[in-house]
Amino acid sequence: MKRSGTKLVMGLACLALAAGLASWSYRYGATHESTQFWGSEAASLIARPSEVEFFSLQLADSAEDSGESLDLGRPYSATPLREITQQRGMVHFRHALMTDGNYLWASDPEPNEIDWRWGMRFQDGQIQALVVLAEDLATIGLVAEGGVRALSCQPMAETLRDYFQNVNLVPASTQQ
Numbered sequence: 001m002k003r004s005g006t007k008l009v010m011g012l013a014c015l016a017l018a019a020g021l022a023s024w025s026y027r028y029g030a031t032h033e034s035t036q037f038w039g040s041e042a043a044s045l046i047a048r049p050s051e052v053e054f055f056s057l058q059l060a061d062s063a064e065d066s067g068e069s070l071d072l073g074r075p076y077s078a079t080p081l082r083e084i085t086q087q088r089g090m091v092h093f094r095h096a097l098m099t100d101g102n103y104l105w106a107s108d109p110e111p112n113e114i115d116w117r118w119g120m121r122f123q124d125g126q127i128q129a130l131v132v133l134a135e136d137l138a139t140i141g142l143v144a145e146g147g148v149r150a151l152s153c154q155p156m157a158e159t160l161r162d163y164f165q166n167v168n169l170v171p172a173s174t175q176q
Contacts, residue, residue, distance in 0.1 A: 033100045037151060042129035042142055045122035047098050052090065053121045054169050055080045057132065070119075072132060072141075072148050073112030078119060087167055096156055097131075097140075107152035109139050114150060116141070118170065137161050137170070 035043045055068075060075035068078045084090065096102055117135040121128055130143035138157040141150040153160070164170035 033105055034098045034103065037103070037149065038098075038129070038142060039144070041127060042122070042131075043098065045124055045127065045129045046094055046131070048124075050085075050122050050124040051083070052085045052087075053080055053123070054082050054084045055119045055121070057116045057119055059115075070130070070143065072116050072143065076116060081169060084120075084167070084169070089163060089167065093163060096159065102153055102156040103140075104152040104154055107154075109150045109152055111141055111148035111150040114139050114141070116148075118164075133160070137164070 038046060055078045057070070057072075057076045057078055060069060060077045068080075070076045070078050114134050116132045118133040118137070120131045120133075122131065123129075132141045132143060132148065133139070136157065137160040138152060138154045139150055140153040141148040161170065165172055
C-alpha cells in the first residue's frame with residue numbers, strides 16, 4: 001500500500017502561510033504608530049542600515065557659535081561627537097526606535113519648550129533624518145519641515161540612558 005505525502009505537504013504549506021501571516025500581523029501592530037510618527041522616509045533610514053552620527057546640541061550663543069546651526073523652534077548649535085553606525089547595540093537601538101510600546105502616544109509635548117540636548121543624523125546618500133533627544137532622554141523629536149514633531153519616549157528613557165552611557169556618548173550625570 002503506497003501512501004502519498006501530498007496531504008502532509010499541503011498541511012505544512014498551510015501552516016507556514018498561517019505562521020507568516022501571524023508574524024506579519026504582529027510586526028505591523030507593533031510598529032504601525034511608530035512608522036506613522038517617523039514618516040516612511042525617516043522610518044526606512046532608522047530601521048535599515050544607514051550612516052548614523054551622534055551629536056550634542058546647545059542653545060546657540062551669538063558669541064560662541066562653532067557648530068552646525070539648527071532651528072528647533074529656538075536656534076541650536078550642533079557639535080558632532082561620533083559616527084555610531086557600527087556601534088555595538090545599534091541594531092537593537094534601531095529596533096527600539098521603531099517599537100510602538102516605547103512611546104507614550106497620548107502625550108503631546110510642546111517641542112519649543114523642550115531643551116534639546118542630543119541628536120542623531122540618519123543618512124543614506126542625500127536622504128537624511130534628524131532625530132533629537134531631550135536632556136533627560138524622555139522626549140524624542142523628528143526635525144521636519146516646519147519644525148520638530150515631539151513625542152514622549154519615557155518608557156525607554158532609562159534604557160536609552162544606559163545604552164548611551166555604556167557606549168560613552170552621554171555622561172553619567174544625565175538627568176534621571
